Amino acid sequence: MNRLIFGVALVRIAQPVLAVEPSRPRGVGPDHVKFYKSTNLFTCISNPSISLPPSQINDDYCDCPDGSDEPGTSACSYLSDLSPSYSSDLSSDNASRSGALPGFYCKNKGHQPSFVPFLSVNDGVCDYDLCCDGSDEWAHVGGVKCEDRCKEIGKEWRKNDEQRKKSLGAAGKKRKELIAEAGRLRKQVEDRIQTLQTEIQGSVLKVKSLESALADTERQERGKVVRSTGKHSKLSSLIQTAKDRIEELRESLVELREQRDTGKSRLAELEGILSTFKAEYNPNFNDEGVKRAVRSWEEYAARDRPAIGNDAQDRDLDEIAKPDSETGIIKWSDWEEGEESDVDVLYKIEEYLPVAMRGWVDQRLRDLRILLIDNGIIAASPVSGDESKTLTDARDALKAAQDGESSLRDELSGHKDDLEKDYGTNDVFRALKGQCISKDSGEYNYELCWLERTTQKSKKGGSHTGMGNFARIDSVTVDDDLPPDGKGLGSGVRVALRYENGQHCWNGPNRSTLVVLACAEQDEIWKITEEEKCVYRMEVGTPAVCDMNEPALYATYNAYRIPQYWITILRKGKITRKTKAKAETGRKKKDPHAPKRGFSTYMFFANDNRESVREDNQCQLQPSWQGLMQEREGLGLEAA
Secondary structure, three states, X not given: OHHHHHHHHHHHHHHHHHOOOOOOOOOOOHHHHHHHOOOOOEEOOOOOOOEEOHHHOOOOOOOOOOOOOOOOOOOOHHHOOOOOOOHHHOOHXXXXXXXXXXXXXXXXXXXXXXXXXXXXXXXXXXXXXXXXOOHHHOOOHHHOOOOOOHHHHHHHHHHHHHHHHHHHHHHHHHHHHHHHHXXXXXXXXXXXXXXXXXXHHHHHHHHHHHHHXXXXXXXXXXXXXXXXXXXXXXXXXXXXXXXXXXXXXXHHHHHHHHHHHHHHHHHHHHHHHHHHHHHHOOOOOOOHHHHHHHHHHHHHHHOOOOOOOOHHHHHHHHHHOOOHHHHOOOOHHHHHOOOOOHHHHHHOHHHHOOHHHHHHHHHHHHHHHHHHHHOOOOOOOOOOOOOOHHHHHHHHHHHHHHHHHHHHHHHHHHHHHHHHOOOOHHHHHHHOOOOEEEEEEOOEEEEEEOOOEXXXXXXXXXXXXXXXXXXXXXXXXXXXXXXXXXXXOOEEEEEEEEEEOOOEOOOOOEOEEEEEEEEOOOOEEEEEEEEEOOEEEEEEEEHHHOXXXXXXXXXXXXXXXXXXXXXXXXXXXXXXXXXXXXXXXXXXXXXXXXXXXXXXHHHHHHHHHHHHHHHHOHHHOOHHHHHHHHHHHHOOOOOO
């Protein structure tokens, strides 16, 4: 009895264990298992009014409008955005359709699970980049058997993922260093602004002091008692003019003699050459040019030529060319020194006073004269051509102080503008400003100088071509596949630098460059393209944009972790097909110009016989589906 009770209890305990959930249909992902749990009826995911027996799941016939009854075949692949359109499919009904499933689910045990487009299911190609377990070719179409390579691919992926994590970690660390350096540079600018403000205040006080000193000096100069040159001024000017003129004529005479002697020497040399030529030339040589030259020389030699200069003229010229101080004909000193008159003594009255009184008397006389001038009683001293050294020094000191103040204000304005400039998040690009990186691209070297300019340098020499000057920091949205080495933009919003107004392009615009940035461990130019005439695009990696708090970087990081195909599905809500080379399998990149793979025979059969099959199975359709069809016909829409 006890044994029987124990057996019954054991059976009851084992019932939950034995009642294992039935396996999910082929191609169904874990997020959609809940729609396939029922063992009696299957309800189309996007069309709950349509129910099917479980036997119609994966029967290679598309029964649900959303294709959810064929998760493991390509029967409903025409619902995919990648399927080619045919005239029979261009009704308004089909135009609004979309698949309920993201694709065929591959478990990829030992690696990351993924989805492949339904077009790739049983297409005779092993899609190891998305389905490394080969489950997408379960029907072995054409004898193709795709072995499970998830172990090897997953191992390599985890190895590369670890390296990418380290690289991202190093890039994040470098970005922190750049932010710290940018903060230090900003602090230097702020400190310099405070220093300049203090220096400007001191400079303003200095300028005011020098202005006051200059005004006092000018008043003192106006109060000076200046002796008039009187009647002797004209004679002195005439004597000086005559002396200068005679010296100028003497120098011209010496220069002309030298030129005459040089010409005379060259003429004698030329005549000697022609005489030798006449004596040695061959009369039998029939050259009319030589004969004319000889005849011309004979005629020239036969003429009477006056002699150029003689000894007597040279002696006279030597005497004339001597300075007046040597000849003694004119003694300029006798005319330049004048006699001191009684009036002159009055201007030197201070020299006859005791030394202790000279300064006092001079100051009182100046103050009295300035007072009389300021009140208009007497006229100020006439302004001479040259002002005194004291006044000149005062003016120069004031000018230097004003220039110094202006320079300080310009520098202050420049630093304030610099603080208001956009240097990106956390001023990170301040630490990179002025640094340059370059890339060898065959015929040219391209150079990017952060926040300054972009340049194209020819390897054949010549001048550099300016591709643009920095204008502003911007952002752009990109949608690119990320290469295996991670040197690409990926998808999402990216920081961009715009460089404009470069060197003018012949028969085109001024050159400009859009520099799109992505996270990388080192500053590096990845790619340069010319999108339009003289409009360039650079893809550049830099740790400056590796902000782990921004969603854009998470998108880039996730692109390393899971297949790009699944990232695209999550972002766009639709299926996209990779066309890049599959490095893991050594598969060659597909030729974009090659003929596209057409529909299978089954798909052509289904398109041609869809109406007849529908008519033959009208009786099996549930009333709700019939009512939906009638409603669509009532709206004037063609049935599928």
